[in-house]
Amino acid sequence: MPELPEVETTRNGISPYIHNKVVTGVIVRQTNLRWPVSPDLVTSLLGQKIEEVDRRGKYLLLKTQAGTVIIHLGMSGSLRILQPNNNVGKHDHVDIVFEDQITLRFTDPRRFGCVLWNEGNINKHPLLAKLGPEPMSDDLTPAYLHTKSRLRKSSIKVFIMDSHIVVGVGNIYANEALYEAGIHPKRAAGRISLARYKKLTDSIKKILRQAIDAGGTTLRDFTGSDGQPGYFKQSLRVYGRGGEACDFCETPLTEIRLGQRSTVYCTQCQR
DNA sequence: ATGCGGACCTGTTAGC
DNA sequence: TGCTAACAGGTCCGCA
Numbered sequence: 001m002p003e004l005p006e007v008e009t010t011r012n013g014i015s016p017y018i019h020n021k022v023v024t025g026v027i028v029r030q031t032n033l034r035w036p037v038s039p040d041l042v043t044s045l046l047g048q049k050i051e052e053v054d055r056r057g058k059y060l061l062l063k064t065q066a067g068t069v070i071i072h073l074g075m076s077g078s079l080r081i082l083q084p085n086n087n088v089g090k091h092d093h094v095d096i097v098f099e100d101q102i103t104l105r106f107t108d109p110r111r112f113g114c115v116l117w118n119e120g121n122i123n124k125h126p127l128l129a130k131l132g133p134e135p136m137s138d139d140l141t142p143a144y145l146h147t148k149s150r151l152r153k154s155s156i157k158v159f160i161m162d163s164h165i166v167v168g169v170g171n172i173y174a175n176e177a178l179y180e181a182g183i184h185p186k187r188a189a190g191r192i193s194l195a196r197y198k199k200l201t202d203s204i205k206k207i208l209r210q211a212i213d214a215g216g217t218t219l220r221d222f223t224g225s226d227g228q229p230g231y232f233k234q235s236l237r238v239y240g241r242g243g244e245a246c247d248f249c250e251t252p253l254t255e256i257r258l259g260q261r262s263t264v265y266c267t268q269c270q271r
Numbered sequence: 272a273t274g275c276g277g278a279c280c281t282g283t284t285a286g287c
Numbered sequence: 288t289g290c291t292a293a294c295a296g297g298t299c300c301g302c303a
Contacts, residue, residue, distance in 0.1 A: 002296065003296055034298085073296095073297090076296080113297090
C-alpha cells in the first residue's frame with residue numbers, strides 16, 4: 001500500500017505511542033526481508049529510548065541515542081500498534097515492545113520491505129545518502145527539476161519516480177500528478193519547459209498533501225485491528241481507471257505500461 | 272552518466 | 288470448481 005502519504009500517515013499514527021518510550025523487547029520472526037534484518041538489531045535496540053520518529057522519502061527512521069532503526073514498507077508492508085496478548089499472524093515479522101507493553105509490529109506479506117539498524121550518521125547510510133529532495137519541502141522547485149532533466153531522454157513519469165531526483169512519488173501519484181499537470185507520461189523529461197515544470201511541481205505537492213490529509217482522517221486509529229485504508233481511492237482521477245471516461249473531456253483513458261508499471265492517461269488532456 | 276530489464280516475494284484476481 | 292498466468296502501492300543492482 002505504501003506511497004509517501006501512507007508512510008507519513010503511519011509515522012503520525014505510531015509516533016504518539018512510541019516517542020520517548022524505552023524498548024524492552026525485540027522479536028524477529030523472519031530475517032529474510034528485502035535485506036536481512038540487521039543481526040545486531042535486538043541487542044542494540046534493547047534499552048534504547050525512541051527519541052525521534054522521522055521519515056526520509058519512504059523510509060521511516062526510529063532514532064535512539066545509540067543508532068537508528070530504518071524501516072521501509074516495500075509494496076505490502078505495514079506498521080501497527082498492538083496491545084499485549086495479541087495474536088501473531090503468518091507475516092508478522094518484527095515486533096518492538098515498549099516499557100508499557102505496547103507493541104509496534106512490522107507486517108509484510110511480500111517481504112519487499114526492510115528493518116535495518118544503523119549506527120553513526122544516518123544521512124550517510126547508502127540507502128539514504130543519494131536521495132533527492134522531499135517533494136513537499138521548499139527544496140523541490142520547478143528550477144531544480146528543469147535543470148536536472150536537461151539532456152534526459154527518459155520519460156517524465158520514470159523521471160519523477162526516480163528517488164534520486166525526488167523522493168516519494170510512487171506509481172499512483174505519478175499518474176495523478178501528470179494528469180493534473182496536463183503532461184503526457186511518455187514525454188521526454190528533457191523536453192519539458194520550465195513553465196510546465198512549475199505546473200507539475202505544484203501538482204505533485206498538492207496531490208501528496210491531499211492524500212496525507214485524507215489518510216490522516218481515516219487511518220488515525222493505529223490501534224484498531226482493521227488498519228487497511230481505501231481512503232484515497234475515491235479521489236483518483238486516472239489510476240486504476242483505464243478505459244473509463246476522462247473526468248474533464250470524457251475521452252476514454254488510455255492504459256499502457258511504462259517501465260513495467262501501469263500507466264494511465266488522457267490522450268486529449270495530456271500532451 | 273543514463274537507461275533498461277531482472278530480481279526480490281506472496282496474495283488476489285482474471286481467464287480458461 | 289480448480290488450475291495457471293498475470294498483476295499489484297517499491298527500488299536496488301548489474302549490465303549495455
